[in-house]
Amino acid sequence: SSDVCSSDLWGAGQLLTGALSDRIGRKRLIAGGMFVQAAAIGLVAASHGFGPWALAGVGLGVGTAMVYPTLLAVVGDVAHPAWRASAVGVYRLWRDLGFVVGALLAGAIADLAGMSAAIWTVAALTALSGLVVAIRMYETRPARTTLEAEGRIGGSAG
Numbered sequence: 001s002s003d004v005c006s007s008d009l010w011g012a013g014q015l016l017t018g019a020l021s022d023r024i025g026r027k028r029l030i031a032g033g034m035f036v037q038a039a040a041i042g043l044v045a046a047s048h049g050f051g052p053w054a055l056a057g058v059g060l061g062v063g064t065a066m067v068y069p070t071l072l073a074v075v076g077d078v079a080h081p082a083w084r085a086s087a088v089g090v091y092r093l094w095r096d097l098g099f100v101v102g103a104l105l106a107g108a109i110a111d112l113a114g115m116s117a118a119i120w121t122v123a124a125l126t127a128l129s130g131l132v133v134a135i136r137m138y139e140t141r142p143a144r145t146t147l148e149a150e151g152r153i154g155g156s157a158g
Contacts, residue, residue: 006057006058006060006061006064007061008061009057009058009061009062009064009065010060010064010065010068011065012065013061013062013064013065013066014065014068014069016065017029017033017065017066017069017070018069018070018073021069021070021073021141022073022141025139026070026074026137026139026140026141027133027134027137027138027139027140029066029067029070030066030067030070030071030074030130030133030137031130031131031133031134031137032066032130033063033065033066033067033070033130034063034067034126034127034129034130034133035063035127035130036059036062036063036066037059037060037063037064037126037130038063038124038126038127038130039059039063039123040055040056040057040058040059040060040063041056041119041122041123041126042120042123043055043059044056044119044123045116045119045120045123071091071095072088072091073140073141074140075087075088075091076088077140077141077142078140102122102125105121106118106119106121106122109121
């Protein structure tokens with residue numbers, strides 16, 4: 001099913017996107033991932049049938065792989081080591097609370113205006129989140145020294 005495809009891509013993709021965010025930065029992956037997710041959710045709302053929904057599942061997996069490890073990396077970038085574990089816990093509390101609030105909001109919209117309206121609302125809010133990140137977020141990835149970039153110390157060239 002597209003759900004299996006989405007979670008497989010998300011899980012495996014994190015291995016690539018987490019490391020990629022260390023090289024190219026966090027902001028572009030988060031904003032880009034939110035836009036990919038929004039497009040995939042919009043595809044679910046706009047189409048019927050297995051083919052488009054499977055493609056949407058791929059988009060959701062790729063977008064989530066771009067966003068999920070990168071948001072956790074941002075917390076690690078900005079939190080002092082003494083309270084980093086607590087900061088991750090607070091981040092996850094608010095993120096998970098968003099799942100609950102989002103589900104309740106989508107359910108209320110579905111009751112009032114139908115399932116399609118609820119899915120389009122989720123797509124729009126996801127795109128809006130990407131836009132906010134693109135406009136307001138600052139890059140948090142720590143700068144690499146010239147020696148690190150040349151591969152002389154700490155890791156590989158890149």
